Structures are given as structure tokens and as C-alpha cells.
Amino acid sequence: MAKSVTGPEIERLIQILARLPGLGPRSARRAALHLIKKRETLLEPLATASREAAERVKVCSTCGNVDTSDPCTLCADPRRDESVLVVVEDVSDLWALERAGAVNCRYHVLGGTLSPLDGIGPDDLNIASLIDRATAEDSTVREIVIAVNATVEGQTTAHYIVDRLEGIAVRITRLAHGVPVGGELDYLDEGTLAAAIKSRSAV
Amino acid sequence: MAKSVTGPEIERLIQILARLPGLGPRSARRAALHLIKKRETLLEPLATASREAAERVKVCSTCGNVDTSDPCTLCADPRRDESVLVVVEDVSDLWALERAGAVNCRYHVLGGTLSPLDGIGPDDLNIASLIDRATAEDSTVREIVIAVNATVEGQTTAHYIVDRLEGIAVRITRLAHGVPVGGELDYLDEGTLAAAIKSRSAV
Numbered sequence: 001m002a003k004s005v006t007g008p009e010i011e012r013l014i015q016i017l018a019r020l021p022g023l024g025p026r027s028a029r030r031a032a033l034h035l036i037k038k039r040e041t042l043l044e045p046l047a048t049a050s051r052e053a054a055e056r057v058k059v060c061s062t063c064g065n066v067d068t069s070d071p072c073t074l075c076a077d078p079r080r081d082e083s084v085l086v087v088v089e090d091v092s093d094l095w096a097l098e099r100a101g102a103v104n105c106r107y108h109v110l111g112g113t114l115s116p117l118d119g120i121g122p123d124d125l126n127i128a129s130l131i132d133r134a135t136a137e138d139s140t141v142r143e144i145v146i147a148v149n150a151t152v153e154g155q156t157t158a159h160y161i162v163d164r165l166e167g168i169a170v171r172i173t174r175l176a177h178g179v180p181v182g183g184e185l186d187y188l189d190e191g192t193l194a195a196a197i198k199s200r201s202a203v
Numbered sequence: 204m205a206k207s208v209t210g211p212e213i214e215r216l217i218q219i220l221a222r223l224p225g226l227g228p229r230s231a232r233r234a235a236l237h238l239i240k241k242r243e244t245l246l247e248p249l250a251t252a253s254r255e256a257a258e259r260v261k262v263c264s265t266c267g268n269v270d271t272s273d274p275c276t277l278c279a280d281p282r283r284d285e286s287v288l289v290v291v292e293d294v295s296d297l298w299a300l301e302r303a304g305a306v307n308c309r310y311h312v313l314g315g316t317l318s319p320l321d322g323i324g325p326d327d328l329n330i331a332s333l334i335d336r337a338t339a340e341d342s343t344v345r346e347i348v349i350a351v352n353a354t355v356e357g358q359t360t361a362h363y364i365v366d367r368l369e370g371i372a373v374r375i376t377r378l379a380h381g382v383p384v385g386g387e388l389d390y391l392d393e394g395t396l397a398a399a400i401k402s403r404s405a406v
Contacts, residue, residue, distance in 0.1 A: 007259065007260065007270050007271035007272070007276070009252065009255045009256045009259050009260060009271055010256060010260060010269065010270075010271075012248075012252045012255075012256075013249075013252045013253060013256050016245065016248050016249045016252050017223075017249075019245060020220075020226075020234040020237060020238070020245075021230070021233050021234055021237050022225065022226060022230040022233060022234060023223075023225060023226065023234070027224070027225040029295065029298065030224050030225060030295065031223040031224055031225060031226070032256075033269070033293075033294055033295050033298075034223060034224050035223070035253065035256070036256060036260050036269050039257055039260075042219065042222060042223075043253055043256060043257045044253075044254075044257045045215075045219050046216075046219045046220075046249075046253045047250055047253035047254035047257055049212065049215045049216045049219055050216060050238065050246055050247075050249045050250035050253065051247075051250035051254070052212045052215075053212045053213060053215075053216050053235075053238070053239060053246060054242055054246045054247045054250055056210065056212050057210065057212060057213060057239050057242075066213065066236070066239050067210050067213075068210035068212055068213075069210070073210070090236075091236055092232065092233065092236050095232065095236075
């Protein structure tokens with residue numbers, strides 16, 4: 001859009017929105033226009049919410065979660081099982097597990113996966129701090145659940161972490177592979193079907 | 204997402220982003236996390252840009268465009284042809300025509316289409332101000348291009364406007380129907396093909 005069509009304020013808003021995942025240039029324009037039309041109910045609240053988030057949100061120095069407190073709500077919650085540590089790639093995975101109510105324990109966010117091609121090595125992920133949490137003298141960790149994505153990068157990272165944890169007296173587990181709940185066999189890949197057969201259970 | 208997972212600031216940001224067109228709850232969470240991770244390059248600029256837009260953007264009292272000045276840049280531009288008025292449904296249509304560089308004249312934004320079922324009548328659109336612009340004593344308007352969408356609602360609105368403009372000494376035109384540039388005949392609907400044949404031109 002040429003600068004002459006509208007003021008630089010709208011143009012800047014469009015450019016920022018276009019950098020969000022899931023929004024391209026066209027949908028960013030639609031979103032900006034929608035915001036401008038709903039100034040009081042949407043644009044002003046967005047300005048306030050993003051300012052507050054920018055000022056108050058921090059990364060938990062223990063687990064890598066994002067929250068307004070450090071340690072985060074999950075690390076500070078005394079009702080959570082301290083003996084189990086769920087290792088995830090990203091905060092979004094932590095949120096997904098919490099939405100599912102799948103576990104009630106502590107987390108450790110790696111912040112990505114090993115990717116030599118992108119120059120991401122072990123030092124770029126929160127792996128050293130994971131080893132520290134598992135080996136500290138006052139450590140309460142008895143089990144580490146490696147809950148990374150079932151992708152090549154995720155599994156490579158999982159292998160590396162298992163290697164690094166060797167010799168440490170914690171139980172190391174990983175998520176089960178199998179048929180997703182609600183999934184149809186006909187649409188599943190061979191790897192998933194093979195894993196589901198291999199890990200079949202008695203009924 | 205339960206409130207215990209993260210602070211209310213992030214939750215509020217997600218809720219606002221989820222109300223943007225093109226973003227659902229899941230993509231809003233991804234977008235919020237992306238913003239938080241890029242605090243300095245994305246979240247803070249978004250806070251500033253949305254605050255500035257909320258404070259400075261206004262609706263042009265002449266044409267209905269959104270801009271930081273009133274009259275807007277387009278209405279105030281002396282190089283534009285004052286004798287032609289392009290009537291569009293929405294500011295996004297005005298932006299689209301400007302991006303295309305299709306015209307260099309004035310606009311009039313209706314702010315929607317007639318929709319009796321939704322309770323949107325002529326008084327809810329900027330139709331009275333259009334008539335005023337066409338009939339004012341010092342009016343320079345010689346042609347009104349009705350550039351509404353080629354939808355049922357758009358065409359209903361176009362018919363209504365043509366009726367209202369009857370007897371006023373301006374030329375009323377509408378956009379051409381035909382094959383979109385780059386379009387394949389096999390994928391076009393019958394109405395478009397019929398219109399393209401009917402309006403065929405000599406080569």
C-alpha cells in the first residue's frame with residue numbers, strides 16, 4: 001500500500017501484524033482495519049495488553065516457562081509433583097499439556113531442538129540447566145519425561161538428552177506412540193500404525 | 204488455557220488476538236507466544252503502534268476513509284480528479300483500488316451494504332452524505348463509479364444508490380464484469396463467462 005493512501009500509523013500497525021505467524025500481508029491489512037474499526041473494544045485493549053505483557057512477562061529462570069513471576073506459577077505451585085520433570089521443546093507444548101490436564105508436575109522448556117544445520121547446538125538449548133536440576137544435591141527429581149515432538153529434530157534432541165543423563169539416578173521415560181484418540185487407521189502413517197501394534201495392550 | 208498456567212497478561216493478549224479476523228484460538232496462542240519471544244522487536248512495537256493508531260486515526264468526515272487527518276490525505280490531495288467519485292463498500296476496497304493504482308480521484312466509503320435481515324438500512328450507510336456530495340451547489344462531481352462488490356448484497360446496494368441518484372445530473376457507471384486477468388475460463392462461473400461474452404470488445 002502506498003504511503004499516500006493512509007497515515008504511517010496504520011501502515012506500521014499492518015507491518016507488525018504481518019510478522020505474526022498465521023497472518024500474511026493481506027490478512028494483516030484486514031486485521032488492522034478490523035482493529036481500527038473497533039477502536040474502543042479491540043485496538044485500545046490490544047495496546048494496553050501488549051504494553052503490559054511487554055513490561056511484566058519474563059522467562060522463568062528455573063524451567064524456561066513464560067510468566068509474570070520468576071519462578072513461574074507452575075514452579076512455585078506446592079501442589080505439583082516435584083519428583084517428575086516433563087521436558088518439552090517449547091512453551092506452547094507446555095501450554096498444550098496443561099490444557100489437556102495431562103500431568104500435574106514440573107516442566108523444563110528446552111527452547112527448541114538441536115539443529116546443526118541452523119547452528120543450534122546443545123549450548124543454545126536449556127540442556128545444562130536440565131542436567132543441573134536432575135543432579136543437584138537437593139534434587140527431588142525421580143523421573144524425567146521426555147515430551148518432545150515426534151519429529152526427526154525432536155527425536156534427535158531426545159537421544160542427545162538421554163545420552164547426557166546417562167549415569168544419573170533418574171528414571172527416563174518418553175511419550176507413548178500410537179493412534180490419536182479419534183483418529184482413523186486409514187489416515188495414519190505406517191510408523192504410527194507399527195508403533196501402535198508394537199505397544200498394543202491387553203483389554 | 205487455565206489461568207494457573209500463565210499470568211493474566213498473556214491470557215488477555217491471547218483473547219484479544221483471537222478476535223482478529225484470520226486468527227482462531229490456536230493461532231492466537233501461537234501469535235502471543237511469538238510476540239512474547241520477540242519482545243523488543245515485535246511486542247513493544249505492537250504496543251506503541253496500536254496505541255498511536257488508537258489515538259491518532261480518525262474517520263474522514265467527507266469520504267469515510269480512515270486516516271490521521273480529517274479530511275483524509277486522499278480528500279485533501281489537490282492532484283486528484285475531483286469530478287469522479289468512486290463509491291466502495293469498505294475502506295479495504297479503497298485500499299485495494301489504491302494498491303492497484305486503478306484510479307486517481309476521490310472516494311466515498313459506504314461502510315457496508317444494505318442488509319435488511321441484519322437490520323442494516325440506508326440510514327446505517329453513508330448514502331445521505333453521498334447524495335449531498337453529488338447535489339451540493341458547489342459540487343464538482345460529474346461521474347459516480349459504483350465500485351461495490353459483485354455480490355448479491357453489493358448489487359442490491361448499487362441498485363438502491365442508482366435509484367436515489369436518479370434525476371441528479373451526474374454520470375453513473377459501474378465496474379466492468381469479465382474474465383479476471385490471469386484467470387482460466389474453465390474455473391470461472393457461468394455468470395462471469397456470460398458477462399465476458401456480452402461485453403466483448405473488438406481487437
